[in-house]
Amino acid sequence: MGGKYRITGDKYxxxxxxxxxxxxxxxxxxxxxxxxxxxxxxxxxxxxxxxxGGTASAAGSRASCGVKSAKASPSASASPAVLPKPAQITVNVLNATTRSGLAKTTADELEKRGFKIGEVGNASKEFDKKVTGAGILVGPAASLNTSLPVLSTQLAGAERRTDAARKGAEVDLIIGNGFKALSSEADAAKALAALAEPKPTATTKNAC
Known part of the structure; x- marks a missing residue:
């Protein structure tokens, strides 16, 4: 185009x-x-x-349903041996102290509580004036889990001993220098009742 509409330069x-x-x-x-x-x-x-994600979920479920709880429940294997009654136990009451008449009064109290009383007197030279505690209970090997535990309910803190060479079923209560009195009848009855109860054992339950 010409005239005034002519385009010049290189930009359009x-x-x-x-x-x-x-x-x-x-x-x-x-x-x-x-x-x-x-x-x-x-x-x-x-x-x-x-x-x-099954691995994680399975692991979580196994963790949650593994050992859910541990509860104490009585078990037959936890039951104690059959314990004799006081009337079935013969006790020899022997005094190893210098206090006179102690064996007699103690024997009378045990008899009131149902025990049979055998010999009452002074302790042998093996124990005489040599027992510092409240007392020592001595019996045959078979009495370890039978007669001795029952008798120990009457004298808290008494030491228990067994003599394998000893014959018969009688047990000795040897009174020591630390002896003050037998356990109260109420405390002895509670201890005897607890002794006869089976002990609970922990058992686990699987939640799965």
Whole structure:
């Protein structure tokens, strides 16, 4: 063209509108977010249908259903041996102290509580004036878990001994220098009742 509409120079006017780059960026970001969410949801569905995470869940269930609780319950094996009654036990009451008449008064009290009384007198040279505690209970080997525990309920803190060479079922109560009195009847009765009760043992239960 000529005249005043002649174009000079090497730059030409743009004939198209500028692209809206901002809108394009928003669209790209939105598409990426949608794809990410879709991919995460797909993985979750795969885990559900293929048992993904089964190892962790199984381990957790095994941990929760392993040893659920430990409760004390009476067990037949924990039951004590059959204990004799006081009337079935013959007790020799022997005084190893210098206090006179102690064996007699102690024997009378034991007799009131149902025990049979055998010999009453002074202790042998083996124990005479040599017992510092409240007393010593001596019996045959078979009395360790039978007669001696029953007799010990009458004198708290008494030492127990067995003599394998000893014959018969009689047991000795040797009074020592630390003796003051027999246990009260109430305390002795409680100790005897506790002795006869089976002891509970801990048992575990599997929750599965």
């Amino acid at each position: 006017p743009r004939m198209r509108r500028r692209r809206r780059r901002g809108r394009l960026v928003v669209v790209v970001v939105a598409c990426g977010a949608v794809l990410g969410v879709a991919g995460w949801g797909t993985l979750q569905l795969i885990d559900v249908f293929t048992g993904g």
